[in-house]
Amino acid sequence: MLKIIVGMSTCGLSAGARDVYSEIEKLLAKGEFNAELSYTGCIGMCFREPLVEVREKDCRTIYGDMNPKAVSEILEKHVNGGKVVDDYLVYREDASGNKSGDESAFLSQQDRIVLRNCGVINPESIEEYEKQGGYSATKKALCEISPKEVVEVIKASGLRGRGGAGFPTGLKWSFAANYESDKKFVVCNADEGDPGAFMDRSVLEGDPHAVIEGMIICGKAIDATFGYIYCRAEYPLAIKRLEIAIDAARNKGYLGKNIFDSGFNFDIKIKRGAGAFVCGEETALFASIEGERGMPRIRPPFPAEKGLWQHPTNNNNVETFANVPWILMNGADAYRKYGTEKSPGTKVFALTGKVVKGGLVEVPMGTSIDELVFKIGGGIKDGGTFKAVQMGGPSGGCIPADQKSTPVDFENIPKTGAIMGSGGMVILDNSTCMVDIARFFLDFTQNESCGKCTFCRIGTKRMLEVLERITMGEGKPEDIEKLQYLAVQIKQASLCGLGQTAPNPVLTTMNYYGNEYEAHINESRCPAKSCSFLVTYNIDAEKCTGCTLCAKVCPVEAISGEVKKPHVIDHDKCVKCGKCISSCNFDAIYKD
Numbered sequence: 031m032l033k034i035i036v037g038m039s040t041c042g043l044s045a046g047a048r049d050v051y052s053e054i055e056k057l058l059a060k061g062e063f064n065a066e067l068s069y070t071g072c073i074g075m076c077f078r079e080p081l082v083e084v085r086e087k088d089c090r091t092i093y094g095d096m097n098p099k100a101v102s103e104i105l106e107k108h109v110n111g112g113k114v115v116d117d118y119l120v121y122r123e124d125a126s127g128n129k130s131g132d133e134s135a136f137l138s139q140q141d142r143i144v145l146r147n148c149g150v151i152n153p154e155s156i157e158e159y160e161k162q163g164g165y166s167a168t169k170k171a172l173c174e175i176s177p178k179e180v181v182e183v184i185k186a187s188g189l190r191g192r193g194g195a196g197f198p199t200g201l202k203w204s205f206a207a208n209y210e211s212d213k214k215f216v217v218c219n220a221d222e223g224d225p226g227a228f229m230d231r232s233v234l235e236g237d238p239h240a241v242i243e244g245m246i247i248c249g250k251a252i253d254a255t256f257g258y259i260y261c262r263a264e265y266p267l268a269i270k271r272l273e274i275a276i277d278a279a280r281n282k283g284y285l286g287k288n289i290f291d292s293g294f295n296f297d298i299k300i301k302r303g304a305g306a307f308v309c310g311e312e313t314a315l316f317a318s319i320e321g322e323r324g325m326p327r328i329r330p331p332f333p334a335e336k337g338l339w340q341h342p343t344n345n346n347n348v349e350t351f352a353n354v355p356w357i358l359m360n361g362a363d364a365y366r367k368y369g370t371e372k373s374p375g376t377k378v379f380a381l382t383g384k385v386v387k388g389g390l391v392e393v394p395m396g397t398s399i400d401e402l403v404f405k406i407g408g409g410i411k412d413g414g415t416f417k418a419v420q421m422g423g424p425s426g427g428c429i430p431a432d433q434k435s436t437p438v439d440f441e442n443i444p445k446t447g448a449i450m451g452s453g454g455m456v457i458l459d460n461s462t463c464m465v466d467i468a469r470f471f472l473d474f475t476q477n478e479s480c481g482k483c484t485f486c487r488i489g490t491k492r493m494l495e496v497l498e499r500i501t502m503g504e505g506k507p508e509d510i511e512k513l514q515y516l517a518v519q520i521k522q523a524s525l526c527g528l529g530q531t532a533p534n535p536v537l538t539t540m541n542y543y544g545n546e547y548e549a550h551i552n553e554s555r556c557p558a559k560s561c562s563f564l565v566t567y568n569i570d571a572e573k574c575t576g577c578t579l580c581a582k583v584c585p586v587e588a589i590s591g592e593v594k595k596p597h598v599i600d601h602d603k604c605v606k607c608g609k610c611i612s613s614c615n616f617d618a619i620y621k622d
C-alpha cells in the first residue's frame with residue numbers, strides 16, 4: 031500500500047500543512063484512494079512547505095507548495111494513476127537511487143547524520159524509530175561495552191559540542207565520569223535562543239528519540255541515573271513530541287529501571303524554560319532547573335564536579351546528543367570520514383535571511399560559506415547582491431562577502447571575528463545596513479542580560495545608546511573609539527559568555543564596514559538606505575502614472591495628487607513605512 035506523508039513540523043504547519051493533511055484525510059475516508067496517511071518532521075526544505083511525500087516500496091516522491099486543491103490532483107494522478115505530477119515535484123528518488131526534481135541538488139549535496147530520520151519517520155512512532163535501528167546503540171552501550179569504552183569511542187570520533195563552544199564531547203564526558211558522587215545528572219540544552227536559529231527545534235520535532243538515546247548513552251558513560259531536557263516553552267510542538275517519545279521509551283523499557291536487563295537505571299524529565307537567553311549558559315540553565323533565577327555562576331568549580339544541585343553534571347546540546355547513537359553504531363572512523371581533522375563530522379545549519387532556499391541543511395564541517403549560500407541555498411533572493419553572513423547569533427559576528435570562501439569549522443570561523451555558534455546563518459544583502467544589524471543584535475543581548483555583571487548590564491546599554499544615535503544621524507566622531515573601549519571592557523569583565531561575546535556584532539561590523547559607520551556619523555547618510563531617520567521617500571514624476579494606489583495604502587495620508595497625474599510625498603507627514611514602495615507597480619517610488 032502506498033503511504034502519503036505530510037510534513038508536520040512548525041515550518042510546515044505555519045505554511046498550511048494542517049489543512050493539507052485534513053484534505054487528504056477527508057479524501058481517503060471516501061474510499062476512492064488506497065493509501066495510508068502519516069506525518070513526519072522537517073526535511074529541511076522549509077522554502078517549499080507544505081510538503082507531501084508519496085512513498086511506494088523503495089521510491090520517494092516529494093511534492094512542494096501544496097494546498098488542498100493540489101492534493102486532490104496528486105491523489106488522482108499519482109496514487110490512483112501511477113503518474114508523477116511534475117508541476118509540484120521537488121524531489122524524487124527511485125529504487126536505483128536516481129534523483130530528480132527541482133530540489134534534488136538541495137538534498138543530494140548534504141550528508142545527513144543528525145537529520146538522518148528527520149522527514150523520514152513519524153516522530154511520534156517509536157516503532158518507526160526502531161526500524162531505523164533506534165535504541166540499538168543504547169543496547170550496545172549498556173550490554174556490550176564498558177562505560178570507559180563508550181567515552182573512548184566518542185573521544186576517538188572527535189565529536190565537538192555543537193552548542194557553539196566546540197569543546198571535545200568525549201573529553202567533557204570523561205571529566206564527569208571521573209568524579210565520584212551518589213548522584214550525577216545529564217542535561218540536554220534545548221534552550222535555542224539565537225535569532226534565526228531553529229536547528230534544535232527541528233531535530234526535537236522530527237527525531238526526538240535520537241536525543242533521548244544519546245542522553246541514555248551519556249548517562250551510562252558517566253554513571254548518571256537522571257536527565258533533564260531544558261526546552262524553551264516557545265517550542266510547544268517539540269515539547270509535545272518529546273513527551274510522547276519519553277512515555278513510549280518508558281513503556282518499551284528504554285527508560286526507567288534495569289534497562290535491557292543491564293542493571294542500569296535512567297530516566298528523563300522535561301524542564302520548560304521561560305525564554306531567557308542567558309539560560310543557554312549552562313550554569314544559568316542549572317539554576318533555572320533548580321527553581322532559581324537563571325543567572326550564571328562563578329567557575330570553578332565546573333559542572334563536571336559541581337553542577338546541578340552541586341552534583342557532577344554533563345551538559346550538551348540537542349545536536350550533540352543526536353550524533354551519539356550514530357557514532358556508537360558506525361564507529362569513530364566512519365564519523366571522521368566527514369569534516370576536517372580538527373572539526374570532524376557534519377554540522378546542521380539554519381539558512382535564513384535573504385537566501386533563496388531558506389531551511390535546514392547538514393553538511394560536512396569545512397564546507398565553505400560560498401557552497402552553503404549559493405550551491406545549496408540557491409543564492410540571494412530577488413537577484414540581490416551577497417553582502418555578509420551573520421553567524422553565531424547575538425554572540426557572533428558578520429563575515430563579509432569577500433571572505434565567502436572561508437571553511438565553516440571551529441578553526442576558521444573564529445579567525446573572522448565571528449563564531450560557529452549553534453548553527454544559525456543569517457544571509458544579508460546590499461539592502462542591509464550593517465550599523466543597524468549591530469544595533470539589532472546588541473539590543474537583543476542588552477534586553478537578555480541577567481544584570482549580574484555591571485559591565486554587561488550597563489556597558490551594553492551604553493553601547494546600544496551610541497548605536498541608536500548613529501542610526502538616527504546623531505553620531506559623533508568620537509563614538510567609534512567609545513564603542514571600541516566599551517567593547518573591550520565588557521568582554522574582559524563579564525562573567526559568562528553572553529556578556530563576553532555581546533560586543534562581537536559591533537566589533538566585526540566596525541572592522542569590515544567602518545565606511546558605513548563613517549557615512550552615518552560624518553554625512554548623516556545610510557549607504558544601504560535602510561535607516562529610516564536618514565532616508566526620504568520620493569516619487570519619480572516621469573514614472574508615476576497617477577494610479578493613486580500608493581495614496582490609498584499610505585497610513586498617514588502623506589501622498590497626494592490627481593488621478594493620472596504624478597503624485598508627491600509630504601516629507602513632514604511621511605513615516606517611512608515602505609507601503610508605498612511595495613504597492614507601486616511602476617517602480618516610481620524610491621529612497622534617497
